[in-house]
Amino acid sequence: LSEEPETLLQVDEALSKLLAGFPFMGKETVPVSRANGRVASRPVFANTHFPQYQTSSMDGFAVVASDTTGAGNDHPVCLKVVSEIPAGLYPLHKLLPGETSPIMTGAILPPGGDAVVPIEEVSGQPLTFNQKIPHQIQITTPIKPGNNVRQVGQDFQAGDELISANRPLRASEIALLSMLGRTTVQVYKRPQIAVLSTGNELATPGKPLIPGSIYDSNGPMLVACVKSAGGHPVLFGQIPDDRTAIIRALEQARHKKVDLIISSGGVSVGAYDLIREVIQEQGRLEFWKVNMRPGKPLAFGNFQGIPFIGLPGNPVSAFVGFEVFIRPTIGKMAGLTRTARKSINVVAGEEIKSDGRESYLRAIVVEDNGEMVARLTGHQGSGNLRSLVQANALLIIPTGVKSVRSGTELKAWLLD
Ligand code: AMP
Ligand code: MG
Numbered sequence: 001l002s003e004e005p006e007t008l009l010q011v012d013e014a015l016s017k018l019l020a021g022f023p024f025m026g027k028e029t030v031p032v033s034r035a036n037g038r039v040a041s042r043p044v045f046a047n048t049h050f051p052q053y054q055t056s057s058m059d060g061f062a063v064v065a066s067d068t069t070g071a072g073n074d075h076p077v078c079l080k081v082v083s084e085i086p087a088g089l090y091p092l093h094k095l096l097p098g099e100t101s102p103i104m105t106g107a108i109l110p111p112g113g114d115a116v117v118p119i120e121e122v123s124g125q126p127l128t129f130n131q132k133i134p135h136q137i138q139i140t141t142p143i144k145p146g147n148n149v150r151q152v153g154q155d156f157q158a159g160d161e162l163i164s165a166n167r168p169l170r171a172s173e174i175a176l177l178s179m180l181g182r183t184t185v186q187v188y189k190r191p192q193i194a195v196l197s198t199g200n201e202l203a204t205p206g207k208p209l210i211p212g213s214i215y216d217s218n219g220p221m222l223v224a225c226v227k228s229a230g231g232h233p234v235l236f237g238q239i240p241d242d243r244t245a246i247i248r249a250l251e252q253a254r255h256k257k258v259d260l261i262i263s264s265g266g267v268s269v270g271a272y273d274l275i276r277e278v279i280q281e282q283g284r285l286e287f288w289k290v291n292m293r294p295g296k297p298l299a300f301g302n303f304q305g306i307p308f309i310g311l312p313g314n315p316v317s318a319f320v321g322f323e324v325f326i327r328p329t330i331g332k333m334a335g336l337t338r339t340a341r342k343s344i345n346v347v348a349g350e351e352i353k354s355d356g357r358e359s360y361l362r363a364i365v366v367e368d369n370g371e372m373v374a375r376l377t378g379h380q381g382s383g384n385l386r387s388l389v390q391a392n393a394l395l396i397i398p399t400g401v402k403s404v405r406s407g408t409e410l411k412a413w414l415l416d
Pocket of ligand 2: 200272
């Protein structure tokens with residue numbers, strides 16, 4: 001392995017090489033009630049105009065607008081109240097000139113009616129329909145045809161594309177699908193992601209800790225990361241630095257037909273960094289040194305045909321490696337066409353030293369006098385999780401920059 005040429009890749013180069021190796025997942029149909037957060041795999045078109053009928057946008061009185069011409073305080077127009085129209089009822093009575101129907105928001109306009117006078121504007125009448133409805137009302141302001149009426153197709157027309165493919169379905173899309181009467185929707189399958197933690201020193205939280213061992217924090221962290229990225233995690237726990245154990249775990253992942261295996265630890269040049277070797281023998285390995293900090297080493301390849309990404313073991317390196325490389329990968333597998341994280345503009349709230357590599361620093365971003373100001377959180381060592389817990393953002397120091405003055409404009413990813 002040592003004679004293999006190792007190139008130093010820029011973050012964006014490494015990411016586009018990685019993404020190129022991952023197609024979209026297959027498609028499946030799921031109930032709308034469970035589609036929140038899933039990614040639509042085809043556009044959704046309207047099968048009807050909406051509203052389907054002319055409806056009232058107010059609680060009030062449906063009228064024939066021409067009846068109100070010339071109405072004023074001195075000469076109010078008097079209208080005879082006929083059948084009431086609650087929402088959900090299909091009105092059959094045709095309004096004749098001089099007639100009005102009490103109508104509720106969302107109810108269908110009666111034939112003959114072409115405007116709605118809001119109840120608040122009917123002079124001398126109670127302001128709600130909770131009281132007894134009068135036999136006649138007086139109108140003192142003229143109303144135009146179409147006022148307070150939702151026209152047919154005002155929201156959308158039959159055939160309109162309402163929901164685009166390759167975007168996540170949010171509460172609003174769930175509502176729209178339901179408005180169309182749909183109970184199912186076609187989405188991309190969720191990628192199944194095996195999560196392995198490698199290291200002889202790792203213990204399972206909840207079990208006793210023998211001297212020299214540490215609890216596995218990367219496993220649970222990566223499970224949470226996978227879920228939030230739209231993948232389904234399959235947890236394999238802690239795997240010792242032992243060839244047979246590593247191969248057994250990887251084979252189990254293959255049997256479970258996962259779509260991607262991610263691991264932490266064992267990709268550097270330590271004596272027990274075996275997973276790289278195993279991948280190289282049992283599949284294909286590309287090992288990249290990425291010009292970034294933390295998280296420089298990144299292993300990418302496949303184990304017996306299953307894609308594999310190996311992250312470094314230090315918890316913050318593993319976290320940053322996930323955010324930079326695996327979140328967009330899972331996003332693409334899950335069907336998203338826009339996988340890049342949205343970055344915001346911030347200004348450095350202090351002087352920051354860097355080493356020229358693209359750096360993802362733990363920071364707190366707060367709004368201060370209309371500016372988003374970023375300050376680092378404590379010790380930036382790649383094993384120091386506390387400063388990650390204190391952070392609400394990753395502050396990005398571009399490649400080639402070694403020192404940043406307070407007040408410099410930078411980009412950051414908000415984590416919350
Ligand atoms: P490695 O990349 O295997 O050389 O590990 C680098 C550092 O990360 C070592 O100090 C490991 O003990 C630590 N480490 C590796 N895996 C984990 C894990 N799953 N949880 C917490 N720390 C880990
Ligand atoms: Mg290790």
